[in-house]
Amino acid sequence: xxxxxxxxxxxxxxxxxxxxxxxxxxxxxxxxxxxxxxxxxxxxxxxxxxxxxxxxxxxxxxxxxxxxxxxxxxxxxxxxxxxxxxxxxxxxxxxxxxxxxxxxxxxxxxxx
Amino acid sequence: xxxxxxxxxxxxxxxxxxxxxxxxxxxxxxxxxxxxxxxxxxxxxxxxxxxxxxxxxxxxxxxxxxxxxxxxxxxxxxxxxxxxxxxxxxxxxxxxxxxxxxxxxxxxxxxxx
Numbered sequence: 001x002x003x004x005x006x007x008x009x010x011x012x013x014x015x016x017x018x019x020x021x022x023x024x025x026x027x028x029x030x031x032x033x034x035x036x037x038x039x040x041x042x043x044x045x046x047x048x049x050x051x052x053x054x055x056x057x058x059x060x061x062x063x064x065x066x067x068x069x070x071x072x073x074x075x076x077x078x079x080x081x082x083x084x085x086x087x088x089x090x091x092x093x094x095x096x097x098x099x100x101x102x103x104x105x106x107x108x109x110x111x112x
Numbered sequence: 113x114x115x116x117x118x119x120x121x122x123x124x125x126x127x128x129x130x131x132x133x134x135x136x137x138x139x140x141x142x143x144x145x146x147x148x149x150x151x152x153x154x155x156x157x158x159x160x161x162x163x164x165x166x167x168x169x170x171x172x173x174x175x176x177x178x179x180x181x182x183x184x185x186x187x188x189x190x191x192x193x194x195x196x197x198x199x200x201x202x203x204x205x206x207x208x209x210x211x212x213x214x215x216x217x218x219x220x221x222x223x224x225x
Binding site: 030031033040041042043044045048087089090091099100101102103104105 | 114116145154155156157160168169170200202204210212213214215216217218219221
């Protein structure tokens with residue numbers, strides 16, 4: 001099947017660095033996106049990796065390795081407001097390219 | 113604020129009923145996507161329209177239908193509602209037809225009793 005797996009929860013302290021992993025079981029996909037969702041709120045686009053490697057956007061960076069079927073979101077200098085759920089997402093090969101599949105989501109808790 | 117609007121914000125209805133959820137995309141966006149988010153299923157893609165035409169279908173039940181109007185707003189119709197349909201329904205929009213960067217509305221929380 002087509003799935004993107006993430007750890008269910010991650011806890012870190014303010015000011016620290018945290019990495020949220022995303023591993024995929026699909027046969028391949030067109031890039032990997034990351035979204036942030038605060039409790040009950042709308043998902044917000046964070047970043048996109050079209051190719052392998054690291055993309056940096058301020059405190060957030062995202063990495064993709066197709067050969068390892070793996071990507072991650074790196075959050076630096078954690079702030080309390082970063083407490084939220086984070087989802088990876090991708091358009092899989094072999095299906096309707098407009099069908100964005102979301103990962104299982106990771107709840108990040110930032111502690112003081 | 114993403115620029116995507118959804119109404120209503122909350123909806124409480126009984127089993128067997130029919131409801132309509134409304135979405136207006138960001139100005140200039142031609143694509144509208146509908147998603148369902150429940151506690152045990154995560155974010156599930158339902159359906160996508162581009163400039164009035166259906167472009168992709170996910171795991172959308174036959175009891176659900178959608179359309180996009182000439183002014184590009186979209187409606188999601190849910191009928192013969194069941195308890196399991198209780199969820200957050202999000203609409204998202206993008207300029208292109210298959211965008212990894214989608215802008216989500218605030219959602220409609222549907223409770224079926």
